[in-house]
Amino acid sequence: MQRRAQRVERDQRAKRLSRVLVCAAAVPVMLVAAGCSSDSGSGDSTDKAAASASASASPSPTVKAAAYDKLPEACKALPKKTLKDLVPESKSGKEGKSDDISTRASCSWNSLDNNGVKGSQFRWLNVSMLRFESDVTRGPGDRLAQEYFEKQVQEAQAVEGAKSVKTEPVTGTGDRATAVHYDLKKKEGTFKQQTVVARVENVVVTLDYNGAGLAGDKTPDGGDLLKDAKKAVKEAVEAVSAANGKGGGTADGAPSKPSKSSSKSPKPASKEASDEPSKGASASPSKKPAAKS
Incomplete structure (x- = not known):
């Protein structure tokens, strides 16, 4: 009976340890996912800002040059x-x-x-x-x-x-x-x-x-x-x-x-x-x- 009780207690400790390890392993995955999501958002924001700046910048205005630049006496x-x-x-x-x-x-x-x-x-x-x-x-x-x-x-x-x-x-x-x-x-x-x-x-x-x-x-x-x-x-x-x-x-x-x-x-x-x-x-x-x- 004593051995059986010890075995049951050992099995329960092993299950608790397994759950802790699983949770610990899940935390980096979540952090990595969160980091990727954050980087992706930052890149989109930069691209949008660059596109907006490019669209707002217009070329210098030009006009056809005059044909004649002088008059006779x-x-x-x-x-x-x-x-x-x-x-x-x-x-x-x-x-x-x-x-x-x-x-x-x-x-x-x-x-x-x-x-x-x-x-x-x-x-x-x-x-x-x-x-x-x-x-x-x-x-x-x-x-x-x-x-x-x-x-x-x-x-x-x-x-x-x-x-x-x-x-x-x-x-x-x-x-x-x-x-x-x-x-x-x-x-x-x-x-x-x-x-x-x-x-x-x-x-x-x-x-x-x-x-x-x-x-x-x-x-x-x-x-x-x-x-x-x-x-x-x-x-x-x-x-x-x-x-x-x-x-x-x-x-x-x-x-x-x-x-x-x-x-x-x-x-x-x-x-x-x-x-x-x-x-x-x-x-x-x-x-x-x-x-x-």
Whole structure:
């Protein structure tokens, strides 16, 4: 009996020891599992953070470079023969003020052919050029130039006191060209005004040409003046292209259609526009016709 009791007690101790060993063996397994689970979560978090940072980082903005980076000398933009035809009595052009002639330039000419008691013929010619740089915040130079082109056409169409205003496309000149012509009556006589606006790449050329018969001389033919103005603006556009070592653009021949954006020109364009001659003022000479109008 005693031996049996000892054997039973020994068996019970062995079972308790076995249970302890099993539990002890299970603890590292649980720790390893917990450690793997913790590492896996940390890796997922790092990967997600890296992916988020990569998605939020955007490339630096870019914009198409402007085609033209310079302007010709404004007073030399037209051939001498053209000046002789349009402003025959002019001795030289008057260069407009500009703080940067590579972006804005202009020149004007006055001509008074005095025929004594028969009256006189007055002519006034002005060429202005405005070049736009490409800008990452405002857009490419050619688009900015197109907006300014449309604004110039609209301003020419809205000159106070203008009569019989007509607008027509001009083909074969730059990338886009439009002519606006009208009559402007002043006490000195009736002035025939021609304004031709052309865009070539990122440059806008505006040519104003008007004529009048003063002191009883006959009023010049508007059709002839318009023909001369179209020829002159084409030559000015070609001068812009030549100054940049390129050929002239090809006109699409379509009429200018004011867009919603054209009513609000970019800030620099507005600044430049304020420095250009007023269309209404250009059509009227001063009390002394030979002086700049």
